[in-house]
Amino acid sequence: APLPTPPHPEQPPVYPASPGGPDSFALDQLATEAAARAHVLLGTGRDPVAELTLWQDAIRLAAARPGSGLTASTRALYSSLASAADRTPAELARAVAAWRQGGLEGLTVLEEPWDPPAGRFDRARPLLLAADLPAFRPWRNRLTHPRGHLQLRLGRDGLWYPYESEPGHDDWWPRGTPDLDPVGALTGLDLGAAPES
Structure with missing residues (x-):
């Protein structure tokens, strides 16, 4: 019989940074993200990230970055993600604010005007x-x-x-x-x- 789905994903272990090695914070973030996605996939049978565009996924990743303000590492992340999506860091920052406000629907509200029905x-x-x-x-x-x-x-x-x-x-x-x-x-x-x- 398959194992039951755990109540929530556990935190990954903490690894100290090593000179010349990968960014331990980035690895921790990726491991946490992978665990959360696997947990949702186990519980629902669908991957909520699989349907996102490259731009939407870049926004989601940037929005998951903790902290407020743009530190040097956050600026580097925004620059890298924006470049990968052929956008500017300023566009990414505004989109991150929309994602934090309302997730994918918040981003849609930012980017897509529409004609609502009466009511x-x-x-x-x-x-x-x-x-x-x-x-x-x-x-x-x-x-x-x-x-x-x-x-x-x-x-x-x-x-x-x-x-x-x-x-x-x-x-x-x-x-x-x-x-x-x-x-x-x-x-x-x-x-x-x-x-x-």
């Missing part, structure tokens, strides 16, 4: 007005604050994904937590950014 999208603007927010401008699956510093994007999963930009710039970055409620998705964001100068 949830149409009800969002009155909900925002009822919360004493100004009239957000609609475009496809996006609602943009009149000052141009906040945007809500409706995902195909029915969640609202919040984005921020400098007013007057079209440089949208994922911020905050997706929510079924458009007003809830704006929680914690600066709703009253200073007017453009």
Whole structure:
């Protein structure tokens, strides 16, 4: 009889770095990743990573890198992964923020505008007005604050994904937590950014 699936993958052993040898942190990350994928495969019969494109897998790998900020090793990783996917490190950084915000769906929301059917999208603007927010401008699956510093994007999963930009710039970055409620998705964001100068 086959062995039962373990309740969770175990941590790999820790190996000290050796001069001229492979990066022990990278090996640890790869071993942890392989164990997690094997665990999912054993439990479900499918590999969630097998269906990803090269770009999506590069984003997933970069997003799994712990820590905040771009250290020298993280910059090197981003540069290598972005180059392999024929993208820039800045594109990868924005995509990583989207992945951390909502996984594959968060990335789709970042990269693919779409035309939602009537319903949830149409009800969002009155909900925002009822919360004493100004009239957000609609475009496809996006609602943009009149000052141009906040945007809500409706995902195909029915969640609202919040984005921020400098007013007057079209440089949208994922911020905050997706929510079924458009007003809830704006929680914690600066709703009253200073007017453009």
